[in-house]
Amino acid sequence: xxxxxxxxxxxxxxxxxxxxxxxxxxxxxxxxxxxxxxxxxxxxxxxxxxxxxxxxxxxxxxxxxxxxxxxxxxxxxxxxxxxxxxxxxxxxxxxxxxxxxxxxxxxxxxxxxxxxxxxxxxxxxxxxxxxxxxxxxxxxxxxxxxxxxxxxxxxxxxxxxxxxxxxxxxxxxxxxxxxxxxxxxxxxxxxxxxxxxxxxxxxxxxxxxxxxxxxxxxxxx
Numbered sequence: 664x665x666x667x668x669x670x671x672x673x674x675x676x677x678x679x680x681x682x683x684x685x686x687x688x689x690x691x692x693x694x695x696x697x698x699x700x701x702x703x704x705x706x707x708x709x710x711x712x713x714x715x716x717x718x719x720x721x722x723x724x725x726x727x728x729x730x731x732x733x734x735x736x737x738x739x740x741x742x743x744x745x746x747x748x749x750x751x752x753x754x755x756x757x758x759x760x761x762x763x764x765x766x767x768x769x770x771x772x773x774x775x776x777x778x779x780x781x782x783x784x785x786x787x788x789x790x791x792x793x794x795x796x797x798x799x800x801x802x803x804x805x806x807x808x809x810x811x812x813x814x815x816x817x818x819x820x821x822x823x824x825x826x827x828x829x830x831x832x833x834x835x836x837x838x839x840x841x842x843x844x845x846x847x848x849x850x851x852x853x854x855x856x857x858x859x860x861x862x863x864x865x866x867x868x869x870x871x872x873x874x875x876x877x878x879x880x881x882x883x884x
Contacts, residue, residue, distance in 0.1 A: 707753050707767045707790065714740045714754040720810035720863040726776045731808045732757045741770055744782060744840070745804040749793040755805070759783055771831070771841075775805050775813045778837040778857055786851075791842035794851045795820070803840065803855055810863040813838075815855035823850045 717733040732739040739757035746752075759769040768784030768791065782805075784791035801817040815838045823830050825847060831839070837857035841850045861867050 710735055710738070710740070710767055711743065711752065711754045714743060714808075718743075718806065718808055718810050722809040722811055722862060726807070726809070726811065728774065728776060730757075730770075730774050730776065733808050738763065738766070740767075740808070742775075742805055742807045744768060745806070746797070746801070747804075748798075748801045749796055751791070751793075753784070753790065755782055768840075771839075773832075775807060775838070779832070780805065781832060781839040781841070784840070784842050786842045786845060791840070791851075794840065794842050794853055797853050802858075803838065803853075805838070812861040814858040814861070816858050817853055818856050819854040821852050821854070823852050825849060 713735040714733060717735070730741040732741050734740075735754075740754045741757045742755050744751070744753055744755050754767045756763050756767055756769040759771050763769055764783065764785050768782050771781040771783040773779035773781050786792045786794075797817050797820060799817055799819070803815045803817065805813045805815070807813070822844070823841070825843065831841065831850075831852065834854070836854045838855040839852060840855070841852040843850055
């Protein structure tokens with residue numbers, strides 16, 4: 664009987680120990696992911712500020728084909744993506760890679776000039792982690808390096824399997840943005856329609872600048 668009791672006690676201790684180990688690993692993963700998320704947000708913000716200073720706001724040629732790019736810290740950027748409804752403003756890298764996406768969203772393929780741009784980003788909370796909160800009618804703005812702002816309206820959100828690569832550019836969508844779900848099994852994919860282009864120096868651009876200045880002044884007060 665004593666041997667059976669000792670065995671039960673030993674098994675109980677092992678179970679407790681395993682539970683503590685699992686809890687410790689889970690806590691470490693959560694802490695690591697949080698640190699990675701914060702670091703990704705901070706690095707993207709630094710790059711955003713650099714890219715913003717390099718936007719000319721003096722468009723010369725009629726845009727077509729490949730989008731121009733500017734280089735910052737050895738990386739190329741084609742512009743900025745802004746999603747007001749989820750408080751996101753991030754630089755867009757010219758080429759996609761898993762490694763680069765940890766720094767900032769990347770162009771997956773296409774161009775705003777040909778109405779087929781697709782942008783991919785990590786599901787960090789400070790990147791595209793809240794894409795699933797977008798609803799039809801929300802606005803997304805892409806600014807190219809010449810300062811032209813391309814406005815899009817969210818019309819459709821779908822979930823695509825990670826390996827269903829061909830489905831990403833199915834359909835005649837003007838703009839698409841996507842990110843992986845937690846665990847990476849699927850991709851939250853937001854489809855948009857083109858609304859308008861605001862060119863630097865145009866009447867609409869000037870009015871918009873005035874409205875932004877008034878809004879910023881109100882927030883400070």
